[in-house]
């Protein structure tokens with residue numbers, strides 16, 4: 157089992173900043189990378205705000221916030237991650253891009269470094285084949301929002317060795333998260349179950365069975381879900397939802413996973429959900445307003 161001190165995070169989007177946040181609070185040194193320093197700095201500002209909210213709720217102390225922020229460094233280039241013991245790739249859910257990033261980052265890492273992906277759906281075995289170290293490659297799949305959600309899925313590729321599996325489990329436990337071990341099948345456990353439900357909610361909207369408000373209310377009050385499925389889709393990001401459905405559809409070759417055409421249309425419009433200020437709800441005003 158490898159000793160992890162320095163963690164590199166690729167992608168400073170909603171998941172990358174959440175991962176950096178919990179790693180820094182747990183005492184790891186974190187380097188956060190994205191396409192530009194501007195993007196990383198905007199992520200750092202969000203982490204600062206999120207930690208300040210935790211202080212105001214007495215979830216962490218001001219000293220813990222300061223200490224954690226001091227452990228996160230902006231990394232403008234992949235080369236800056238060269239001293240990482242563990243790299244977690246959390247860029248957009250696009251296999252081609254992930255393969256390139258993983259192959260590039262391996263070139264700058266020490267031979268013993270472990271490489272992980274936070275992919276929601278893509279085959280760990282296939283992504284591993286883009287690296288020079290399939291035996292030290294693993295899926296560490298965090299849930300959104302990372303500081304709040306208790307679960308992390310750990311997924312071995314076909315070549316992942318026992319030491320890497322143990323390292324990943326030890327690392328996740330150090331973050332005070334619970335582990336569910338999933339086999340390497342499309343979308344693993346949580347999203348194999350969750351995304352078809354969300355996709356079905358979008359079909360329900362597309363077919364006019366109910367409007368946005370009716371569908372979300374129905375599932376919140378009728379099934380006791382804490383968020384409606386369309387609200388949840390906006391929260392996850394509609395581009396991510398579509399990518400996961402495409403991975404399920406292609407990987408399992410079953411028409412029951414066909415992405416709803418309305419989901420495709422929203423993504424084509426750039427209505428990607430909360431992060432784009434518009435999805436099944438419009439977030440630009442004081443209160444979210446349904447778009448259908």
Ligand SMILES: NC(=O)c1ccc[n+]([C@@H]2O[C@H](COP(=O)([O-])OP(=O)(O)OC[C@H]3O[C@@H](n4cnc5c(N)ncnc54)[C@H](O)[C@@H]3O)[C@@H](O)[C@H]2O)c1
Nearest residue numbers: 167168169170171190191246247248249275276298300392
């Ligand atoms: N959104 C969720 O609920 C959720 C949950 C678990 C896992 N995931 C997975 O986490 C990953 C990131 O999702 P997200 O929701 O944070 O997306 P996001 O769109 O919020 O962020 C993605 C980030 O990747 C960056 N990026 C793109 N190309 C890059 C490159 N070449 N180098 C470095 N950074 C690059 C983008 O600039 C952006 O900041 C995806 O693989 C997704 O499937 C998402």
